[in-house]
Amino acid sequence: MVQLEPFQIEDWMDEWENKCEYNIAETCCSSISLNELQDLSENKTGLEIDRNQKLTYGAIRGSSPLRSNLAKLYSSKVSTPLPEDNILITNGAIAANHLVFYSLIGPGDHVVCHYPTYQQLYSVPASLGAEVDLWKAKAEAKWIPDIEDLKGLIKKNTKLLVLNNPNNPTGAVLPRSLLQQVIDLAQEHNLIILSDEVYRPAFHSIGPMDPEFPRSILSMGYDNAIATGSMSKAYALAGIRVGWIASRSRELVEKIAGTRHYTTISVSQLDEQVAAFALSYDTVHHLLSRNIQLAKTNLAILERFVIKFDDECEWVKPVAGTTAFVRFHREGKAVDSEKLCEAILEKAGVLFAPGRRCFGDEFPGYVRIGFVADTETLEKGLARLKVFMKKEFDEVPLAN
Template identity: 30%
Template sequence: MKIDNFVLENWLNPACDSEKNKIYLGGSCVLPMTVEELFELTGESMESFFEELKTMSLGYGRFEGTPRLKKAVANLYKGVDAEDVVLVHGGTGANNTVVMTLIEPTDNVISIMPNYQQFYSLPKSIGTEVRQIDLKPEAGYKLDLDEVRAAVDENTKAILFTNPNNPTGALLSPAEMEEIVEIAKSVGAWVVCDEMYRGLKEEYMPSFADLYDKSIVTCSSSKIYSMAGTRVGWIICKDPDMRWELFNRRSFDSICGGTFDEWIFAIALEHVDKIYERSRKIVNANKAIMDKWLDGHKYVHQYADSYGTTYLVHYDLDVDAEKFCDDLLDQKGVLVCHGDCFYLPHTFRITLSHAEHLEEGLRLIDEYIEELIAKGKGL
């Protein structure tokens, strides 16, 4: 099986480790918490936690996952039971398990672009026909549902996408979600949605897990929950036969989750309102800084109303995205994620979620752009 280069991970992770990385604006996880901060935020006793930790078994955890965590995950949704939750190793583990369980080489799938790369490179790697539908900046990266309707047929196994969108942050309305479900029902397709960035609105954000029995939803402890290092991912699937298939596939990849990871993340989710409040405060503060910078800017633009932890920024310069970001890092010490990771030329993804020096980073980006203009690189 031949598989594409995983562009985002293979470029961003080495760049993060670069000695030139002085101002990190390339991430998408809300500022990670320390163990101490987690217990201060939740009000739980850290001393009691450490006492329990002393006697924790370092053997295998529960094969089906910690019941406490499965219950806490189910409570993030409406009408989801703990038995509908399959715990896996991280968000990438969730997406990989779903694609490799559900999709066959004889199927076709609809991939809404931009998308997380697992949702087009993995089906392609096994010979599945991948039908791409491109979200367009001039439309605010909103989905054209007529294009989806025209693309599906009786051989469509699934519609694959992220919501909120990665990297634009564009969010489907409840009416749009219902229409996607109706399109999927018309051909008997599954709806597969990566909801890693769900949770930043003040009110409850609907999930496809709430809407359709042939939906499969993935999420993890990383983006909104600030605990990527715990490597907890989950799949929500209400169909018992498919859920067994997912669980069986997961068994080939990992025997069980990490006992410590599941335990400490369960504590976090039992106080999820406080986690959400922290994440919203951080993201909204950075969004205000970004909006001020973008307002009236001559060379950079942002088109989506973002409900995620990043902005996708378009720039009017005659420089390829990867070179733009490589040189920005080399010359100014600022790391943003180049848009070629998402097959979006002349763009970069910038964090709203982990930026201790955001304003200084934006000043250096402006300085770098002015130097490019002086070299005749304007469009």
């Protein structure tokens, strides 16, 4: 019988996100409406839902317009285009990741997972009977894990390496040179790589001209790799619940497609039309520009807060994505992050996610801040937090 651990971050968000005044624990770029999406596009008549289309199950693996647009994005600046048939559409990236594990992992397998990260990426393979080890990143190394540590984790039965790039909760990226070392190791041991790229391409503090700019795992020349993504985070359209699985290995795609029949007949045709429009040439660059500029603006606001309270909090400034992992302390001693988040919620109406509860015991004092909310929400939430820090912070207990 499958035994799943409680999903701590989702339990926390389920309990509190609709009971706070200022939600800066959310990890999506500030969500947009269909009208706003239309306004961003150069195609001013394109977002017309086809009201004559019969609402059948539609294309089982995903509509051709949507998969074609995704294939174009994955084919940019590579010599071998990705065929649209190598993409499967899912109900969000969470379903995409689950399908990969459910298709490929079972008892007797060994999985190595980049950490800290979204709990699904290590708890689901463990629930399926796999042995799971964590490839741990540390703040003192700017949240970039060591390749020698990864080499030491590989076993004879290792089957899958799981990456999260850009990373949730730290906002760090695995640089290109490290990705190449990971691929070399995977080739040596014939391993599959799953790269959760749900925060790609929200690169606000590193650009494509940087030699360490991280390419998608599908652009690194290793066929035995899978990328997952969604419309939720970088594309600000969580409400349509569209995600995907992509790989250059047709064998992997077909295996996952066979499993997918047991879980997903198809994704909503209406949602697919919206996603296809958002990822079209006329729209996608304007949408990403809006979200990346929002991230840059808000990161500067959050940085000013961290600098102002540098006696009580510290961070490794995030490079990409929508989240920052901030450590709160008194005289160097970590506070109890869950008690801190509960107190901030009660006294200031502001929602953060506690690091120790949601990401592991190694992170006392840490909170995850989703800083790419709308700017007004972030500013008002941090204003409330400033008052809390001056009046209430000293009452928060230290971590055990």
